[in-house]
Amino acid sequence: MSEKIGEQSIKFSEPPYIIGAASICGPKEAEGPLARYFDILSEDPTFGKNSWEEGESEMVRQAVLLAIQKANKRKEDIRYIFAGDLLGQLIASTFGVKDMDIPVFGLYGACSTCGESLSLAAMTVAAGYADHVVAATSSHYGSAEKQFRFPLEYGNQRPLSTTWTVTGSGAFVISNQIPDNEGEVCITGITTGKIVDYGVKDSLNMGACMAPAAADVIYQNLTDFKIKPGYYDRIITGDLGKVGKRILLDLLDSNHVDISKEHMDCGIEIFYNKEQDTHSGGSGCGCSAITLAGYILKQMYQGDWKRVLFVPTGALLSTVSFNEGQNIPGIAHAVMLERR
């Protein structure tokens, strides 16, 4: 029987495995430092479709199907899809998975959605509700800028605190079977985040909005499981960027927790930030998802890292709430990955 641990965590008695993972990305990511780890690299930001939104759905579709294929499963073997994206009413996910004939749970946790989907997928498999499920998330620079900020054609200036939304989709098959492919990585536990609101209102400084939530859930994970940061080889946040990373380390330090040796941020890794002009780093659901599916799992399969705390981070805003003067609260969900 899986256990409730501490205040916000679950420890799985029979940890579900990631038996398939796939990543797809756009042209800018394909020129970044992690490019060689991604499965599908597209030179076309609309992925052969008519709009960014349709292109984002196409990424989701391809990532999900490839993850299932890499898991040596068929579509019919998948009992549920847990999917979400950044767009209003989740249209990227909806149109990406609608023809797959698989029951769907739609999720929204802003850029923390990859953590939310992996958490619910693992909970579902560990409870015996399904043998194999898919967790999928996506983001797209064009559709996200249109959704949250300005039309790209307007060419607004980007302050140095901004991050660049990653065009990409990552999908994972979570299963109660031991994988027969390159490595055995399982989800041993999760810590589900609360919404944390520090009163930040700047939608061009998402790192500052999300860092307090990341600090909160990382601290809670260490507390619930009674472990130190050194338990993990890496503690990897989703898309805090350089500004958010600094805040995260400071906040944890003020609670006497030092994760500076273990910390890595997908947003900082995914672009050559200076050369690619991405300022504080990459962001979006796709940022943490493809970094996990491509780079992080590879390091674990190779044996370089045994334990990773994966912490996608989300900023909870819409244009409506932003224009009405609301704050931008953050949320982050922690997923404990372990190579067996």
Place this chain on the structure above:
Amino acid sequence: MSEKIGEQSIKFSEPPYIIGAASICGPKEAEGPLARYFDILSEDPTFGKNSWEEGESEMVRQAVLLAIQKANKRKEDIRYIFAGDLLGQLIASTFGVKDMDIPVFGLYGACSTCGESLSLAAMTVAAGYADHVVAATSSHYGSAEKQFRFPLEYGNQRPLSTTWTVTGSGAFVISNQIPDNEGEVCITGITTGKIVDYGVKDSLNMGACMAPAAADVIYQNLTDFKIKPGYYDRIITGDLGKVGKRILLDLLDSNHVDISKEHMDCGIEIFYNKEQDTHSGGSGCGCSAITLAGYILKQMYQGDWKRVLFVPTGALLSTVSFNEGQNIPGIAHAVMLERR
């Protein structure tokens, strides 16, 4: 151990109970036929706040706190909130629950979200991941029209196939404890819906978009559990309205399933459709949520109904997907309620 049943269902070996339920509604619902069943009726459509969106968040906040109170629990007893609404990036739920200091799973299933949140809440409790969790959903006429259609000030004509988005929020405490209040209603099983796309493109005829998904999940529930419609005292869809109801009954009839005796639709019940000029009926996440929290549970507590299949129905669109010419697919999730 809970069981996977058939292709899309779960049967809970220890069914979680609904130990607290609360409903809050706006002025139009307060003049409808179900008004006496709702807990909080407001004459102010902004619920004392500055905007429809803030008002919707206020409804969520009040509904969640009241449900917890009616369950004789404290906020600290709740391990997770499963919440969603219709607005882009779930701002109604986010700002409604952000100060509660409870871990949050954000969900989106359009107007099927009440079924999605109850399903995941029941799965979580039945698996032993939590003792008590909250499922909450909301919708608001003003915020939804602004989000999906025209500014209210524009005064567009509403064809007879339109439904009227309910201003309301319903919240439920799902628990592994037998309730000590008015009655014992539990969730014995769920059937999770697939996205069903019949190619409908009319955002002013949501019933037609959603009815195929409702037919699909009801048929699957009956098939997975090997039961006939008469097993239930009522099969209750969320917000098909009059147009959608006709399509639902026809579609099931063509599969040789007749639910005409058991079927009820929350959208048809919630307004005096002729007198209140709501055309095909009510709709929105709040429609099924407050009808369940208020009217349906009351009938079950009183002993009038023993078994209910509760099937909230959702239309998956955004203004972006709609304006780009996409179809409006539907989804529906079925929750099996039983009085013990």
